[in-house]
Amino acid sequence: MTTLTHRLRPTIRVRLTLIYGLLFLAGGIVMLVLTYVLLKNNLRSSVSVATRHMDPATIPGGPEAPPKEMIFGSSPDRLITAGEASGVLVQSQVSFQRETLNSLLTLGSVALAVVTAAALGLGWLFADRALRPLHRITETARRVARSHDLTERIAYAGPRDDVKELADTLDTMLERLARAFDGQRRFVANASHELRTPLAINRTLVDVALRRPDPSEDVKRLGEALLVVNGRHERLIDGLLTLAGSENTVVDTSPLDLADVAGHVLGQAAAEAAARGITARRDLGHAPTSGDPVLIERLVQNLVENAIRHNHQGGELSVTTRGDGGQAELIVTNTGPVVPPYEIETIFEPFRRLGTDRVHSDRGSGLGLSIVRATATAHGGIVTAHPRPGGGLTVIVRLPAANRHSHPADGHRGRTPG
Template structure:
């Protein structure tokens, strides 16, 4: 079991106090025993041959050690025995008092010292706990750059802990400015790029539809329109990515079954043209959030499954409520995806190597947008390769109660976007070429 820093400091305080107490108790006992032995010899000499004032006269050592008569020898022996007995009794009393009772007192005082050490260590470490809790809240936010507005703002004397907290605040402030500037740059650049792209599309279309336009010009125009369309999708994805990384302030109950039915109907034409079978299996899966963003999650996953597939392949979309979570699962056939490549697929502009060409099927933002939207809704998204090729992407979102209208804490209710009815019961459909 790993001990906390507070416990280790308390054990250190208590251990040092007990060691110092034992050393002090032992030194006191040794000095007392030495003084007791000297006092016993001096008292014996005084009683056997007292001089004026109770001090033996000079030159009486021979008289003490060598009795002159048998009666003196008997008296000296009795006195010696009595003094030894008294000294032994005093010695036993000293041992009992200093060792036994002193040890008990030392343990009691040591326990009190450990208790006070625990309280003092808690007071000293409380600023560190505040730093840790703030860092944990920032790291545990749905997106790491969303909680960077929070500061520790520690008050107190200018000590090491205060310097640590101030340094942490400075670091978080710089990160906050960096992320905020990055989001603003992406949004502003995307808006600015839309105007020339729209103008370029208009010019190309005018040139293509002129009566004097040759077939080569029309073919070139089609190619330019495809490139222009890809750039527009890229800019739209960047705008959506910048939007989804912001805090979602307005939430409403949304049934993923309705969203899946609506998106499935929208992509039916594309699936039919690609010769891919789309199967949906839905049951009620209530969550709370932004209906438009959640619709984009389903749309991106379904389009990803359609565009990165094989001829006569299939895509399966299902939703359900499981363990208090609204679960959306999209699986598709397709080329084999190495497991080590999966984390990179959720990064912006990352695709598999054979898709990184100008005419690629997407801009490489689909899964990164999905991840940002899901995190903004306090959910999780995972992907796993299928044994036969393709991917299985699973999205788990906090569920909401459709009866009493409970939504996520602190979220105001909002009327959901009108979607085709699909709630209640199970639906299964297939779109075939």
């Protein structure tokens, strides 16, 4: 009901047109009423003057005038008195007054309706002209949102009014956003170097220490523990940098097929799935879209790794891609622990995991699904999830579909065990 009400709400142009028309109609009605009252009073005064002039008491000789004051009536054979003539004249004046007022109301109403319709048409045109600066602001904001080019400005050169103030405010906001995104990109680039380099050095030193010919058992256990911790820190930093990068604008996009990306990722994860006895099934249909290939691959990789990591021994994994209604869909379903419905949204938050998984360092960094949602949002898509009956999770990614083009037959992409 709320959506229907929102759709039926008239636009500001329609509202302005109706306001113009209603104001003109109200003014016309007031003018018509005033004209009616003034004309009615004027005609009433005319009738009173005519009656007074035709009063028998004012006629020479009075009401008992001699026969010479008799005048002809409707026929030569009928004579009427001056008093009767006065009554006839009064009735004629009253009838004339009534017909004149009725004609005024009828013709005035018709004219008011015609002029109001013309006022509505002119109001529609004037409203469009008045809203043209706002349309320009909206088009510029839409271009910036689609192209992610924060260097573009509205640069409105109109008079100093409310529209000019709005345009200047939006230009100031775009300038601040551009500086903020530039600073974030520089931070990501610097953090990528400053954080990864020490961890790479630590990993190398620990690996060299473990490769010595005579390390003690304590040194081996300590080195292996340090490598695990160091590897988790590397994954954490890599996930944070990817999350920060995916939340920025996607500049480099190219056509790709989710089926090809999913097939490549499943091939890389086949060994890990087999080691845990997980049966991977694929139904990779044609799903063309466009985006950053690296980020899209990371999105699919995070979903597949999450489905394997949070699965049970001997479980199942299903990956489906398809094009549906102008969208490219990726569906990843896995068996595993029961996911409460109220926990669905929390698993997409950074560092949020289900149950006691947050205490296990080998279960990832807690950024996998956060990166998936951020990447999909940066590409204009959405991510939804719902619990799988019997345990596990189904995650659906919908991205805008690219224009359909010729593609090889998809017969080899049937449902087969991984």
